[in-house]
């Protein structure tokens with residue numbers, strides 16, 4: 081069937097979180113469904129869509145730079161279009177709307193976080209009528225999972241269970257650009273998961289800004305533990321979720337790490353700071369003691385669970401003692417991975433108005449000390465797997481060395497191993513193979529594929 085998209089090519093550039101990556105899969109699903117062909121290089125694309133993130137200033141600046149530089153990239157030979165269509169969506173589209181086309185006049189389409197599904201219509205209008213097509217809605221009319229998806233890998237799927245966020249952490253722009261939290265009915269989630277499992281998906285990652293508060297808007301109380309039970313019952317091999325706000329992590333969810341076969345022993349639990357004063361200023365609504373109590377309960381339920389976290393260094397007003405509290409907490413927990421960030425001011429958030437008098441070099445020195453600690457503790461955490469056999473979900477050839485396969489352990493560690501003779505990394509992609517670990521580094525494990533245990 082011919083559509084206005086037949087014979088057009090597109091590419092998508094994605095910034096930011098897993099939710100944005102998933103939104104990009106939805107866009108690819110829609111455009112492919114209409115007959116457009118995905119291409120890797122911008123030079124080959126008739127349509128370029130940017131899925132944007134405004135959580136950090138760096139991504140924001142990068143987006144404006146990349147879109148500006150597209151002006152000089154000629155349209156491919158043989159394109160059915162008179163000019164390349166450039167679209168910006170996601171968080172920056174939602175936040176900046178018309179301002180984007182004022183600053184980037186060669187931009188054709190702007191859409192927001194609530195109207196992914198409008199993109200094909202906006203592109204068609206840009207092709208037929210020209211001019212700027214800007215559409216940003218205040219709230220979603222439907223859950224975006226009703227749109228088709230072109231998944232990056234056959235064996236893995238992201239499954240959004242909530243969109244938006246009600247937490248208003250004082251540094252964060254997300255509630256302003258993603259809107260209030262909206263949960264998806266449990267039966268819809270279970271039905272989508274069943275379809276994935278029937279199609280051969282091995283790993284499902286549940287997504288939400290705060291999955292722990294799932295269901296509060298629909299059922300009057302959070303029911304995330306029920307979602308985990310329903311997903312486990314589908315027979316999926318690996319189940320993960322992100323992101324988990326510590327204030328809403330319940331004993332019921334912690335117990336699932338002990339009880340559910342499919343729930344992988346890894347949890348991203350963003351702490352942001354180890355200082356009660358800073359946590360209060362961040363409006364995180366938990367204390368250091370509460371967080372450490374969660375860690376204790378998680379380790380009691382699931383010994384060896386791999387914990388990861390996010391830490392912001394240099395939040396406005398952070399004192400030397402506040403930073404030491406964070407440093408001690410990171411030391412005490414012994415995370416497998418810590419995503420460390422220097423505080424970046426986001427206009428429109430309460431923290432942007434807070435006094436910030438700590439000199440930049442002091443913040444940098446704190447940051448560097450923390451990164452050293454993170455690396456030491458990550459290295460130590462990985463030593464626990466030396467000599468053991470871990471099940472690795474193969475993702476393909478290692479980017480480091482094409483003769484190695486790369487995949488993920490149950491604890492979400494990257495694992496490398498030589499490709500067994502007679503096979504290829506590509507052929508093994510999506511299968512789970514046992515690997516005996518004989519090398520444990522800070523950011524990866526390495527070993528040999530073995531026949532059995």
Ligand code: SF4
Pocket residue numbers: 245246247248249252253254255289290325
């Ligand atoms: S929980 Fe806080 S940090 Fe996470 S998206 Fe919501 S407001 Fe932002």
